[in-house]
Amino acid sequence: MDLKQTIVDRPSHINWRALVLPILVILGLEIGGHVLPLETEFWPVPSQIATAGWAALLNGSLLNATLETLTAATLGLLLGGSVGLAGGITLGLFPVANKLLTFSIEAVRPIPPTAIIPVALLVLGAGMTMEVSIVAFSAAWPILIFTRSAIQSVEPRLIEVSKVLCLGFFSRVWKIVLPAALPRIFVALRLAVAIALVVCVTVEVTANPIGLGYGMRVAQQALRPDLMFAYLVWIGVVGWSLNLLLTSLQKLLVWRQADEGR
Amino acid sequence: MPSVDQASEAMTAKGARGHGEVIISFENLSLSFGSKLILDNINLDVARGEFLCVIGPSGCGKTTMLRLLAGLLTPSAGQILYQGLPVSGPRPDVAVLFQDYVKALLPWRTVFGNVSLALEAAQVPRKLRRDKIMAHLELVGLADHAEKYPTQLSGGMQQRLQIARCLAQDPEVLLMDEPFGALDAMTRQALQDEMQELASVSGCTIFFVTHDLEEAVYLGDRVIGLLPHPGRVGREFEVNISRPRDQLTTPEKPEFLQLRHELYSFIKLVEHG
Numbered sequence: 001m002d003l004k005q006t007i008v009d010r011p012s013h014i015n016w017r018a019l020v021l022p023i024l025v026i027l028g029l030e031i032g033g034h035v036l037p038l039e040t041e042f043w044p045v046p047s048q049i050a051t052a053g054w055a056a057l058l059n060g061s062l063l064n065a066t067l068e069t070l071t072a073a074t075l076g077l078l079l080g081g082s083v084g085l086a087g088g089i090t091l092g093l094f095p096v097a098n099k100l101l102t103f104s105i106e107a108v109r110p111i112p113p114t115a116i117i118p119v120a121l122l123v124l125g126a127g128m129t130m131e132v133s134i135v136a137f138s139a140a141w142p143i144l145i146f147t148r149s150a151i152q153s154v155e156p157r158l159i160e161v162s163k164v165l166c167l168g169f170f171s172r173v174w175k176i177v178l179p180a181a182l183p184r185i186f187v188a189l190r191l192a193v194a195i196a197l198v199v200c201v202t203v204e205v206t207a208n209p210i211g212l213g214y215g216m217r218v219a220q221q222a223l224r225p226d227l228m229f230a231y232l233v234w235i236g237v238v239g240w241s242l243n244l245l246l247t248s249l250q251k252l253l254v255w256r257q258a259d260e261g262r
Numbered sequence: 263m264p265s266v267d268q269a270s271e272a273m274t275a276k277g278a279r280g281h282g283e284v285i286i287s288f289e290n291l292s293l294s295f296g297s298k299l300i301l302d303n304i305n306l307d308v309a310r311g312e313f314l315c316v317i318g319p320s321g322c323g324k325t326t327m328l329r330l331l332a333g334l335l336t337p338s339a340g341q342i343l344y345q346g347l348p349v350s351g352p353r354p355d356v357a358v359l360f361q362d363y364v365k366a367l368l369p370w371r372t373v374f375g376n377v378s379l380a381l382e383a384a385q386v387p388r389k390l391r392r393d394k395i396m397a398h399l400e401l402v403g404l405a406d407h408a409e410k411y412p413t414q415l416s417g418g419m420q421q422r423l424q425i426a427r428c429l430a431q432d433p434e435v436l437l438m439d440e441p442f443g444a445l446d447a448m449t450r451q452a453l454q455d456e457m458q459e460l461a462s463v464s465g466c467t468i469f470f471v472t473h474d475l476e477e478a479v480y481l482g483d484r485v486i487g488l489l490p491h492p493g494r495v496g497r498e499f500e501v502n503i504s505r506p507r508d509q510l511t512t513p514e515k516p517e518f519l520q521l522r523h524e525l526y527s528f529i530k531l532v533e534h535g
Contacts, residue, residue: 165379
């Protein structure tokens with residue numbers, strides 16, 4: 001099966017040619033930084049960034065900050081994700097609920113999560129709770145919207161099959177509707193994870209004294225551009241790993257059905 | 263179970279066929295969507311164990327009749343009696359086989375799991391399911407493919423799987439909506455013969471919608487020809503051809519050719535005035 005081949009090949013084989021450009025850029029920056037008469041105080045060369053990053057990794061501060069950011073992102077995702085999922089399922093299944101609530105949802109949804117920061121700071125104060133709430137707010141919407149549309153677009157024939165088999169309501173949702181909608185709900189989850197990370201770092205950079213974003217802010221204020229860039233690169237690595245994790249998980253879940261059954 | 267009175271009353275009322283008790287009767291049934299009349303005053307009795315084929319040009323409401331019978335639609339006027347009681351919704355002992363098997367199967371469940379769904383719906387305990395599922399897969403020749411997913415099967419096998427799922431409901435009545443229309447000729451003939459076999463083994467009453475006249479004559483005990491716009495019963499054709507029927511010899515029989523001729527003329531007349 002061609003389709004299956006391409007799907008399976010992608011994650012398991014790293015395309016080494018794709019690494020040529022990044023390596024060239026890093027080498028160029030390193031050599032350029034040493035050779036060209038630039039003011040290097042605020043533009044550290046890659047080796048300096050790596051050294052600072054390595055030091056932060058060894059003294060635990062980098063991992064600690066990562067743990068804080070990921071905790072906030074995970075809790076926020078769990079909270080917002082479950083609310084979004086429950087809401088999306090309800091709205092997708094019951095057109096009446098959907099008609100009742102669509103206007104309200106569309107009125108609240110466009111509020112940028114960053115605009116919630118001052119409100120959350122005032123009401124909840126700085127700390128984990130406030131960050132989790134903002135992540136939850138931002139993650140709930142994509143999950144809700146995608147879940148709703150995923151459920152609305154479940155093959156009508158399958159719903160009829162469940163009816164003629166006389167499946168009860170909860171069995172119908174659990175055995176037919178949710179599995180059929182799962183691939184699209186998973187797309188929403190990937191989107192929400194990316195949003196959660198962005199929101200976490202934004203909250204930390206602007207307001208909250210925890211996590212990777214705060215680490216960047218401190219490094220900047222301490223005039224440690226090497227450390228600041230190290231954090232930046234690290235955030236990229238964290239985001240990339242999360243996406244890789246989710247992509248693999250998605251393949252496991254969604255493409256299980258295309259498996260040859262071996 | 264219907265009382266004897268109800269059943270015999272229904273039989274005398276509409277002059278049911280000589281053999282068997284009436285299991286389904288359409289009584290002055292009409293259906294409109296908005297102001298558009300789809301089915302107009304249908305009166306039809308189906309005997310228990312009968313293989314009834316319904317034919318007619320597109321737009322005559324064949325599938326709509328089936329959906330009403332399945333309880334997926336509600337009539338605008340009149341009613342359908344099933345074992346003497348009005349049909350008010352889907353029933354576990356009335357199975358429906360859809361034409362579009364690709365859409366009607368659960369792609370995330372194996373062949374085994376798809377049949378299992380019918381037993382789960384009937385709340386058969388898990389321990390008893392495996393043997394029943396395998397027996398039904400055996401019946402349609404899919405026992406060796408139990409662990410495959412529907413997308414890995416050919417069209418004919420997918421439709422067999424849907425048949426197995428319907429039979430797992432242990433139905434009294436099987437409603438089939440152009441079940442073999444999307445299959446190639448060879449597969450269609452093979453499935454027609456299997457269906458013939460399954461019908462006689464299971465004793466199910468079968469309501470079979472098709473647009474293939476020869477298929478209707480080959481499979482049916484009786485063929486109902488519908489007229490379109492709005493849909494109504496045009497003619498009934500008794501099929502007095504001995505069983506078991508055979509793909510090679512049955513279509514050569516004079517009775518077959520005669521009926522084929524009559525059905526063809528009926529459709530021709532309907533379509534061209």
